[in-house]
Amino acid sequence: MNGNWRDNIRRVAPYVPGEQTMSPRAVKLNTNENPYPPAPEVLQVIRESNDEGLRKYPDPDCRQLIHALADYHGVKPSQVFVGVGSDDVLAMAFMTFFCGSQPVLFPDISYAFYEVWAEMLRIPYRKQPLDDGFRLKKEDYFQKNGGIVFPNPNAPTGLLEPVSAIEEIVAANPESVVIIDEAYIDFGGESVLSLVDKYDNLLVTRTYSKSRSLAGMRIGYAIGQEELISSMLDVRNSYNSYTMNQTALAAGTAALADESYFRETLSKIIRTREDAKERMRKLGFSAPVGGESFSNFLFLAHESVPAGLIFQKLREREIFVRYFNKPRIDNYLRITIGTPEQMEILYDNLREILKETEV
Ligand SMILES: *Cc1c(COP(=O)(O)O)cnc(C)c1O
Helix, strand or coil: CCCHHHHHCCCCCCCCCCCCCCCCCCEECCCCCCCCCCCHHHHHHHHCCCHHHHHCCCCCCCHHHHHHHHHHHCCCHHHEEEECHHHHHHHHHHHHHCCCCCCEEEECCCCCHHHHHHHHCCCCEEEECCCCCCCCCHHHHCCCCCEEEEECCCCCCCCCCCHHHHHHHHHCCCCCCEEEECCCHHHCCCCCHHHCCCCCCEEEEEECCCCCCCCCCCCEEEECCHHHHHHHHHHHCCCCCCCCCHHHHHHHHHHHHCHHHHHHHHHHHHHHHHHHHHHHHHCCEECCCCCCCCCCEEEEEECCCCHHHHHHHHHHCCEECEECCCCCCCCCEEEECCCHHHHHHHHHHHHHHHHHHCC
């Protein structure tokens, strides 16, 4: 029987995250997780989460975490919004700011979730093609629009745009909110947070998932001028007052306290990344002609072996990387930077795979 209720279902094509293998043997380089554990203080706080903390509702205003983030970034608490990973923060921002009739603009090669949210929320949008080197063309964003969003560094390319180019885009669009998704900015890029005081239409989003080793805890945040943040809070509080659980609030606060652990972890990853660029080049891989990665992953094509084949062969060996079977990028692999030991396993296996596939 086909009931009419089926006509009333919201039909959506969901975002598909990278495979979360449970195999203990796997070398997991496919979802840009941090290979190092969170700061010891974070683990301590999680262990100490007690009856009081769990029995009661968490603070709906997330004051502890918001104050810690405001202090950390030198902004006012009223300029900070927190959510369940930056995915939640970005979805709230889409709901709050992208309600006009003009299309929202984002790059054709970018974080795939933007298109999924636009579709689900019925927001008109237009994908602006990156140039042949996968660089953003800022002129593409100097036209009438209902909002702008892109990551910097971009994902999955890892390429970084200078603050000056982003400022031009923000300044050229006083009638739209411009969201800069800085999920990977800690890995060597220059943030546009310094522009927040100057532009009332700029929202910057960040996540604890990559640079702070807390993907499993789900913490993200946004910083912007007070009016942007209070509009997001109105939307959030019309939907769910308690998005952030007590343990996440405490862990997120504790993570900010240990700056030296954070810096040390970042510099290890950056060192491994720079070494990986060289090692992968020697294996016949190259980055887009537009530049090199400033993130915790590399985006690379091989000179002779198709990316889809390398992806499959690595997967058979329980080495997981990311492959997007999409126009323009279907010959690239996105490889998360792991520990030096994990990277050695990757190089060894790639060497074998390339040998057996080359004729
Ligand atoms: C990983 C990622 C996010 C989402 O991260 P959360 O785990 O939800 O905080 C957002 N944007 C980009 C570009 C990402 O790569």
